[in-house]
Amino acid sequence: MYNKLMLLLGAGFLFTACASENGEDQTPDEVPTPTCNTADVTYALTVAPLLQKNCTSCHNNNFASGxxxxxxxxxxxxxxxxxxxxGSVNHDAGYSPMPKGGAKLADCDITQLRxxxxxxxxNN
Structure with a gap:
């Protein structure tokens, strides 16, 4: 009985040591957090497309809501x-939160606008 117990303990140590030594990780890698690019924020390439996607269906020449x-x-x-x-896209107090009735814009979008x-x- 003692020999069987020792054999099981030895096998357990061997398997855990092998996983550690061969580089296998016992826990999944953390997913890297994407970064928000604020180095090249321009009206033409960043702001206008963001507004077109989220805002101009209600805030345009033909229908300027609010x-x-x-x-x-x-x-x-x-x-x-x-x-x-x-103030509006950040949902600050005293401003009408935008988009109206929708979810707040992504943090990166707000950071780029700011x-x-x-x-x-x-006008770049």
């Missing part, structure tokens, strides 16, 4: 510089 038009650079710049754009506004809301 008096806000986000379909042109000039109109968007005005809303950006007066604080309404970031970066563009902070950098002066250039």
């Amino acid at each position: 008096g806000v038009n986000l379909s042109t650079y000039a109109a968007t710049r005005t809303v950006a510089l007066n604080g309404r754009l970031i 970066k563009w506004v902070t950098d002066g809301a250039a």
Whole structure:
């Protein structure tokens, strides 16, 4: 009986040692968190497509919901510089949360919008 117990313990140690030594990990690797690129935020390549995807169906030349038009650079710049754009997409107190009745934009989208506004809301 003692020999069987020793044999089982020895086999257990051997298998755990082998998994560790051969590089096998007993736990799955953590999934890396994607980064948010704020190095190259431009109106043409970042902001306009983001607004087109999420905002301009309601905020455009033909139907400027809430008096806000986000379909042109000039109109968007005005809303950006007066604080309404970031206040609304960030769901800040005192602003109408946007998109209306929808989920808040992704954190990266808001970060990119904020970066563009902070950098002066250039037509780049």
